[in-house]
Amino acid sequence: MNAHTESPESAGTASAEPARMGSATHESVRIGIVGASGYTGAELLRLAAGHPSFDVIAVAGDTQAGAAVRDLYPSLAADYGELRYCAYDPEVFIGLDAVFLGLPHMASAPVVADLYKRVGCVIDLGSDFRLTDATHYPQWYGISHPMPELLGEFPYGLPELGREALRGAAGIAVPGCYPTAAALALAPFARGGHISTSGVVVDAASGVSGAGRAPKPNTTFSTVDEDFVAYGLLDHRHTPEIEQATGCQVLFTPHLVPMVRGILATCYARPLSDSMGGMTTEGALGVLADFYAGEPFVVVHRDAPHTKATLGANTCHLSARVDPRTGWLVVLSAIDNLVKGASGGAVQCANVALGLPETAGLPTTGLMP
Structure with missing residues (x-):
């Protein structure tokens, strides 16, 4: 894992063509995280630090924009140096191989509108695209779904129960914990x-x-x-x-x-x-x-x-x-x-979608005591 330490402005100058589905190489998979200042974002950064292919390009966290990752999460200091949170700007993320969304429930859709099929894969850890029936959202989330046409485009990201649907996917809905x-x-x-x-x-x-x-x-x-x-x-x-x-x-x-x-x-x-x-x-x-x-x-x-x-x-x-x-x-x-129930599950999905070894960067041994 290599963490880029550019300022948000310099990171935003990247405008590479979106990766073709499944075309990411094992040498370098360029990723970004939107909503990176929350617990799932921090856990994604922890797992990315041990991933042999992930290269963290940009981390957006509007409430922490300008702050160093290490100041909010000292546990990440050794791997991320002076990497700083930026305010979300789609131009910073367009062209990356994978972008993870660690946003509150029903906050991902606007970002998906910006990035879907303009990055290799959008991996949404929120609830926005988990349910295939749009009529469930008013009942259970109190809101009409803003992009019902995409519900069928985001396979449910539980590889053990549906791995094949994830291969080459342009978007994935990571299950709730x-x-x-x-x-x-x-x-x-x-x-x-x-x-x-x-x-x-x-x-x-x-x-x-x-x-x-x-x-x-x-x-x-x-x-x-x-x-x-x-x-x-x-x-x-x-x-x-x-x-x-x-x-x-x-x-x-x-x-x-x-x-x-x-x-x-x-x-x-x-x-x-x-x-x-x-x-x-x-x-x-x-x-x-x-x-x-x-x-x-x-x-x-x-x-x-x-x-x-x-x-x-x-x-x-x-x-x-x-x-x-x-x-x-x-x-x-x-x-x-936070791992199998969120960020680890998301990394597992990204590995499958991008043609990487499914176990890459993912620990199987728990901490004890």
Whole structure:
């Protein structure tokens, strides 16, 4: 990784032709990040520092324009020197191989209008292009979609469930963190016809970083410490995304826990009576192991997954149980919400789209202790 340290003005003079889809070389992939001052942007920079091909050209963060990256995130100082945030200007980014958007929900569309098919690939970490049905946006996001014609142009960026659609894509919609955890847990059973796709329950708990860097009254230390609370009851905006990704009707309840990173999703479904002659715990674990055989970022184990096992890694840890007393299937999924649930997933998508090794720049080992 080479971080360019030009001023925003000099960075904006670059006007290379957009890369052809899938034509990026392994030697240098020129990337930019819009919305780079938030947690997902910082995580993208951390991962880019270890990527053998990524060359960070420009990082836009309007609220931090002119500030050095190292001043906002001292953890990035060794790799990014005097790289500074610039105010967003499309001319700075046009012609790059990949541009990542780490913007608030429903704020990406104007940037996509500027950059789509004028850069190699736009990788949107927001919610703007995740849902294929435009009518869901007024209900779940309170806004009519400004570019419904592009919803079908942004494949859903969960490679384990749809890798081929990402190859050569000009735009990718990176899943939300909760949907990533839930979809990886449930999809093997739903796609295999092993469960009833109605009445599925997803209870998931997330660390505070999922709420973003901006201070909020409900995420201050004094509010979160020693507290555990459910929120978004019955109407959390990730519900339709989980349903779209799994093909299941879902009752989703998220919870906020007093930790920085991590998601643990506990998913409940009813096995179909004729599934595998009666599903057992060993059979359920086998479904997961078979479905994800050869996947570098999915770990299937009998033991219940720990969020800390995924800390800083682009992995999802899965386990399952079948309760013979109640008949329920329970699938457990742990991820780092900022890595596999956001920025790591985005880098994985970019690797696939641009023809790079899918694992490039992505750690599989969590931090411990």
